[in-house]
Amino acid sequence: MNRKELIDALSKKTGGSKADADRAISAFIDVVTNTLKKGDKLALVGFGTFEVRKRAARTGRNPQTGAEIKIKASKQPAFKAGAALKGAVNGTKK
Numbered sequence: 001m002n003r004k005e006l007i008d009a010l011s012k013k014t015g016g017s018k019a020d021a022d023r024a025i026s027a028f029i030d031v032v033t034n035t036l037k038k039g040d041k042l043a044l045v046g047f048g049t050f051e052v053r054k055r056a057a058r059t060g061r062n063p064q065t066g067a068e069i070k071i072k073a074s075k076q077p078a079f080k081a082g083a084a085l086k087g088a089v090n091g092t093k094k
Helices: 003-014 018-037 083-090
Strands: 042-044 048-055 058-061 068-071 074-081
Touching (some): 003 018, 018 042, 018 048, 074 083
Antiparallel strands (some): 042 048, 048 074, 058 068
């Protein structure tokens, strides 16, 4: 499902307009982005948690030349699914 299909599905599910659904999705993305930028977590009970994970600096290899390269430490956005979402995907009750 892409963004357009999500907007269509959300507008049908809520009975609202596509413009309202698009604004709601944009607002949700902004809230998640700003929360993660601050280094905070966003937890939606039963659905999952958005968080920032730190990756340490490490040594890698250039696949073309085989030369070692240094990879800087970085922060990665991550999503951890909640029990209800896992149960729904796996067809079990939680």
